Amino acid sequence: MNPPDPARLSINTATLRAQWDLREIVDALVRHGIRGISPWRDQVARLGLDETARRIRDAGLEVSGYCRGGMFPAVDRAGLVAARDDNRRAVDEAVAVGARTLVLVVGGLPKDAEGRPASRDLGAARGMVRDGIGELLDYARDAPMPLAIEPLHPMYAADRACVNTLAQANDLCDELASNDGAALGVAVDVYHVWWDPSLEREIARAGRHGRLHAYHLCDWLVPTTDLLNDRGMMGDGVIDLARIRGWMEAAGYRGMHEVELFSTRWWAEDGDTVLSTCRERHRRCT
Amino acid sequence: MNPPDPARLSINTATLRAQWDLREIVDALVRHGIRGISPWRDQVARLGLDETARRIRDAGLEVSGYCRGGMFPAVDRAGLVAARDDNRRAVDEAVAVGARTLVLVVGGLPKDAEGRPASRDLGAARGMVRDGIGELLDYARDAPMPLAIEPLHPMYAADRACVNTLAQANDLCDELASNDGAALGVAVDVYHVWWDPSLEREIARAGRHGRLHAYHLCDWLVPTTDLLNDRGMMGDGVIDLARIRGWMEAAGYRGMHEVELFSTRWWAEDGDTVLSTCRERHRRCT
Numbered sequence: 304m305n306p307p308d309p310a311r312l313s314i315n316t317a318t319l320r321a322q323w324d325l326r327e328i329v330d331a332l333v334r335h336g337i338r339g340i341s342p343w344r345d346q347v348a349r350l351g352l353d354e355t356a357r358r359i360r361d362a363g364l365e366v367s368g369y370c371r372g373g374m375f376p377a378v379d380r381a382g383l384v385a386a387r388d389d390n391r392r393a394v395d396e397a398v399a400v401g402a403r404t405l406v407l408v409v410g411g412l413p414k415d416a417e418g419r420p421a422s423r424d425l426g427a428a429r430g431m432v433r434d435g436i437g438e439l440l441d442y443a444r445d446a447p448m449p450l451a452i453e454p455l456h457p458m459y460a461a462d463r464a465c466v467n468t469l470a471q472a473n474d475l476c477d478e479l480a481s482n483d484g485a486a487l488g489v490a491v492d493v494y495h496v497w498w499d500p501s502l503e504r505e506i507a508r509a510g511r512h513g514r515l516h517a518y519h520l521c522d523w524l525v526p527t528t529d530l531l532n533d534r535g536m537m538g539d540g541v542i543d544l545a546r547i548r549g550w551m552e553a554a555g556y557r558g559m560h561e562v563e564l565f566s567t568r569w570w571a572e573d574g575d576t577v578l579s580t581c582r583e584r585h586r587r588c589t
Numbered sequence: 590m591n592p593p594d595p596a597r598l599s600i601n602t603a604t605l606r607a608q609w610d611l612r613e614i615v616d617a618l619v620r621h622g623i624r625g626i627s628p629w630r631d632q633v634a635r636l637g638l639d640e641t642a643r644r645i646r647d648a649g650l651e652v653s654g655y656c657r658g659g660m661f662p663a664v665d666r667a668g669l670v671a672a673r674d675d676n677r678r679a680v681d682e683a684v685a686v687g688a689r690t691l692v693l694v695v696g697g698l699p700k701d702a703e704g705r706p707a708s709r710d711l712g713a714a715r716g717m718v719r720d721g722i723g724e725l726l727d728y729a730r731d732a733p734m735p736l737a738i739e740p741l742h743p744m745y746a747a748d749r750a751c752v753n754t755l756a757q758a759n760d761l762c763d764e765l766a767s768n769d770g771a772a773l774g775v776a777v778d779v780y781h782v783w784w785d786p787s788l789e790r791e792i793a794r795a796g797r798h799g800r801l802h803a804y805h806l807c808d809w810l811v812p813t814t815d816l817l818n819d820r821g822m823m824g825d826g827v828i829d830l831a832r833i834r835g836w837m838e839a840a841g842y843r844g845m846h847e848v849e850l851f852s853t854r855w856w857a858e859d860g861d862t863v864l865s866t867c868r869e870r871h872r873r874c875t
Contacts, residue, residue: 412827419811420811420827423827423828423829423832424829425783425784425829429786456743456744457742457743457744457784457785458742458743458744458813458816460783460784461784461809461811461827462811462812465784467784467785467786468786471786497711497746498711498743498746498747498751498753499743499753500715500753500754500757523747525705525706525747525748526748526816527744527816528816530744530812530813530814530816541698541706541709541747542709543709543710543711546709
């Protein structure tokens with residue numbers, strides 16, 4: 304395989320959230336010659352939406368995704384409406400910053416007021432996700448803002464996302480927007496899907512329908528010591544990143560390669576060290 | 590649904606490995622009126638195989654499974670042969686203790702001498718698993734000892750088992766023993782498969798082929814604080830255990846309900862408390 308084009312490297316701002324605010328991250332990306340960014344809503348809110356949009360535009364950065372919409376399930380009608388309204392705001396913000404797609408982390412089991420699971424009915428939660436995406440889709444088409452369903456690793460099924468395989472995300476796209484991959488597609492994050500024996504087939508399926516909206520990179524460490532914040536830098540784990548990139552490219556993906564690294568270890572590093580490592584590992588290990 | 594028959598409760602001996610040796614566990618099961626056991630090889634080795642078989646037989650316990658065979662992938666021919674030979678010994682031991690099935694935890698990526706992953710080729714590891722089971726099957730048929738492939742949660746794909754869904758296990762059974770569910774089937778552990786949107790369908794598929802050899806219980810806690818040893822007692826987590834039992838029964842399963850609880854929290858409890866809790870939770874929460 305050819306090495307990846309360095310111009311495709313994008314940095315998800317969660318990767319540097321412990322070191323820098325969004326303004327500093329934008330400046331650092333320019334300093335390192337990195338062309339893409341994917342900001343999180345909380346960081347955007349702190350800097351201000353207009354200020355964020357202006358700084359990203361002035362820096363000439365491509366916005367590979369906006370993080371994030373989703374979290375559809377709720378225990379009651381008021382909760383569902385609140386999720387709907389918040390997701391519409393997320394669409395508007397994604398448009399304002401010029402994002403290629405709004406990434407959807409769909410939510411798990413509905414939660415009570417203390418944030419604990421309030422149900423064991425995973426099938427019902429999946430129904431709420433389907434309905435929530437279906438409703439948001441009308442709003443997002445008008446914006447227009449492409450939506451990307453991100454299947455999350457099955458270890459997050461209860462508390463973060465009950466869409467847990469790319470097949471399941473593809474099925475949802477078939478059901479809700481069968482012939483409109485531009486409006487509703489998927490985000491392929493290697494951390495969540497690398498283990499899936501159907502991965503190559505489902506990437507190809509998504510590609511045939513024009514659904515490959517985003518591609519996220521990090522690595523799976525052995526051992527993994529924490530379910531949330533122990534993701535690995537590319538090359539430090541066991542994921543065959545070049546092979547998966549090959550599947551993405553064979554399926555027609557030509558978008559950015561976005562590094563999204565939730566890692567206590569890398570959050571403790573100097574931000575410039577993180578970025579230079581991302582550049583070097585992207586070139587050498589993916 | 591009807592409540593589960595208390596006579597179907599079985600205890601996997603890992604659940605009590607911190608409190609008692611195997612002799613004490615057998616005595617405790619009798620004391621608590623529990624009818625089933627599933628011993629681990631290391632515990633059997635400490636008590637002695639003949640002594641274990643005699644004590645289990647004298648106690649009138651049903652052996653719902655023997656833990657475990659598997660770990661097929663290896664970096665070289667010597668490693669593959671060592672795995673083959675060790676698996677044959679596991680078959681012999683399972684016969685000696687009168688187990689209903691030998692549970693196979695198939696192994697992940699091949700490991701180097703220090704136990705670290707020596708490859709990123711998950712597809713190749715899966716090929717070694719297929720070949721290893723195929724070879725063991727001939728030996729196990731002669732024994733005779735039914736084999737049960739246990740799909741493990743995707744978070745163990747790299748280091749413990751690269752068979753990660755029930756669909757994948759069913760596919761392996763189709764390939765290796767399509768018309769012989771009695772020789773090669775599956776072990777359904779709720780902890781590993783509860784999240785799977787295909788679970789009901791794949792349980793039914795396994796049932797149609799007579800492949801449902803074992804059913805393991807515990808629960809998924811939210812939050813889960815450790816990837817290995819933070820399983821929950823039935824009722825303390827988010828798995829809809831009654832629903833999954835319903836799917837098992839609808840698919841024809843009439844075997845034991847085996848509690849397998851890797852839990853630092855429950856290993857710190859008095860063993861009799863663990864067993865009385867297992868009995869009560871089995872009746873009330875599954």
